Amino acid sequence: MTDPAALLLALRHADGTFPSGGFAFSQGLEARAALADDFGPFDLAAFLADQVLRRWAGADRVALVRAHRAAADLDRVATVDAEVEASTASEPLRAGSRRNGLAFLTAHRRLGTPGAEAYHRRIREGMAPGHVAVVQGLLWARLGLDETTASAMGGHVAVIGPATAAIRLGLVGAIEAQTAIATVTADLAAVCRRPIADGQPFSAFLPVVEIACARHATGDLRLFSN
Structure with missing residues (x-):
C-alpha cells in the first residue's frame, strides 16, 4: 500500500497549481492547433499520445530518471542536463524547457527544497542549462520521492500541461480534456514501467510539432511561448 504521506507529497508537487511556470508553455499545442489547414484537424487525444510516446517516453522521462539517480552528485546531474541541451533540436522547445526548468527551480528555492539553491547557482554561472525534466528528477529525488513515483509525476505533468493549454485556448472543454487524458x-502507465539503463541516450521524433513551433515563434498573436 502506498504511504499516504508520500502520496500527498507527490500530489502536491505534481498538481497544476504548483508555481512551476508551466502555464506559459503549451509544448507545441498552440502552434500545432494553429496550423490545422497545413497539417490536418487538431485532435487533443492524438496530440497527447504523441507527446507521451514520441517525446516524453524516450527523452524527458529518460532525463528525469537519470537525473533522479544522480541527485546526490550535481556534476552528474549537470552532465545529463548538457545532453538534453545538445539533443533538443527545436529551439523553441529547447528554450521553453530551460525557462520552465528555471521557474520550477526558483519555486523550489523559495520553498527550501534541498539542492535547489546549489543547482540554481550552477545555472546562473552558466554551468548547466536547467532543463525541466532534469530539474524535476533532481528535486523530486531530494524530496525523498522514489524513481517510480517521480516518473509517474513527470508523465502526469507532461499530459496535464498541454490539456490545460487546450482548455485555455478554447479548443476543448474541461470534460473533453479529461476524456482525452483518459x-x-x-x-x-506502460511507459512508466519500462526499464531505463544508466546512461541511456535520448530519443524523440515529433517533426510536425517542431515545424509548427518554429513557425509559431515568429507569430505576432500567441498566448503561449511555445
Missing part, C-alpha cells in the same frame, strides 16, 4: 493513461 485515452493516454494506459500508454503513460
